[in-house]
Amino acid sequence: MSLYDDASLIQVPSLYKDGLLVSTVPEDRSGDFVFSRGSNLAATRVNSSGFIEKGYENLLLQSNTFSDAAWSTQQSSVTNSQSGYDGTNNAWLFNGITFNSRIQRSTSASGVQTFSIYAKSGTYNFFRVRLDFSGGYYEQYFNLSNGTLGSSAGSTPIDSSIEAIGSDGWYRCFFSLNSATTFVRIYPASGNTSINGAGSIYIQDAQINQGLVAYPYLETTTASVSGGILEDQPRLDYTNGTPALLIEPSRTNLVNYSEFFGYSSWNTENGNQIVTQSVIISPDGAKNGSKLETTSGSDGQRKFWLQQNVAIGSPHTFSIYIKQVSGEINTGFLHITTGANDTFDVSQAYTATNEWQRFSVTTASAKATVARFLITGASNSQVYIYGAQAELGSYPTSYIPTYGTSVTRAKDLCTNSFATASSATLYNSFYSTEVKTLYILDQLLTIAVGENKLAFAFTPTTITISLNGSIVADATGTYDTTALASIQLGNDNGEDYSESPISGFYVFPSVLTNTELNSLTV
């Protein structure tokens, strides 16, 4: 018989759904945890493939119902039930009747966004997409006969591309931009720059999602639809190789553009910094990492930075993912300055490697309400960058993507109403990124970097603690262990977050022996 057979609650993070973390024991579900956060687009985790996973959504309504009244057909017609790129009959024949034929609809999306649509030649080999914003537009032709980009007009998009899907002539066509988009128009085209005449193409599955790349398609009807991480989904993080529950406090990413470094809120000095957008696979697995080249060889002329409001006297942490460009100088510094220009409050050297690493620097402004967060490369250095984050707090929390405004990830809460006896044993395994001190009742212990396995048996007059296979405390005293009517993982009523992802939590309704405690934590 296993010791685990004696457990009244076993929580090994693995089974979950939106708003619920399932415990293996008890089987009557009374030990399951209610999970809440209320943020999907601000929440990320490292998934089992090792990539940062985000919440995302399709903001374009009626995304594959081109006959809906929201889509206006102008000198054109649409016919459904056509053979699609995905083996379904969900594609549409889009037939232009005369000059300037199109379908169009209003939309509402702001900041960095990517429009995408699947398309295939009909009697026409080209089509045009135009997105309008107040005072301007983006326009792009796509060549469906050979999968190349055609002409463009209006504002210059951040990126545009056409990718073959299968071998049946279908392509996914997209372009990313930074604007407050109000209108979408799609035109069949007789040629590159020509929307004359009558002809057709096939279309399917349009999408507008925030970010620099097109995410997997999500079907919408009358409301936006979300994918990836959901609002109240427990986040099982695989940073350490095995799933561990992320329980984090609320944080705001003060960086308005965390992935689009070409925007003007990111400043260069003397033009000595060159950013090339979307050139490498980033830590989220998409080609949205940027290259930062520092051309100046002079000290003091290598700043790449942004400025944000900060709270005086409170710690702020600036973090960013960096990877080396092969064969290039790969060193530099992260800085935060809150005083006069170039007076760094704190600096942290980095050496980029062939793996993406997250570097961070922390300081508290004692004198200014505005701080500058800087990256300074060594002379003639080149590095890849992704995922900038500036947050109020003494350590970096999980990445919060931003595409034009600051974004707050609300706090994680994970609770249940499972009653624990006044004499019992608790087990908790968790990961720590630093050596630190932990208090359990009146006992103090030091936890190590990496996974820590901790078990403690308590009564109203005794406590025994085992850490990583050894008894580290065995004390007597007077302890209030009554009224243990609920369990909160990783925090205390939304405060005092542990910073430590949880890989296991068990309750035993009895006081285990020292040998049993050590067998749990070894």
Place this chain on the structure above:
Amino acid sequence: MTRLTRKYEFVDEAAADAAIALLPTDDEGNPTHEHLVTKLGYLVVTPATYDDEGEELTAAVLSDVFAVDVYWGSEADASWDSAIVFPTPMGIHSFGSSSSRDEYAKTYCTLFPDSLYCNPPEPEDIP
């Protein structure tokens, strides 16, 4: 359950802190009204300007009111209504919630049905 994003402006941070302190709590000091407060502070009206060396030429012009966003767990606390504002739901701070963003936009259009945001004009057709 749709949480509510609501935006508020106070004359200064002290006034915001006073309003926050008055939010109801239980005997142990825990909020009885589920909420998350994010102080946005004095928002930048005009960004700072810099010379080629990155030295500041002109300081940023900040708003003269202190902005606070609150993420209410259910209904917003009515005692804050006097400070509520409804900026256009484009390019504003959010709590990273699709449902709350949609609710805010819907409420905005209920309050301001004639606004450009709720009735975007069809852009000029440029063949």
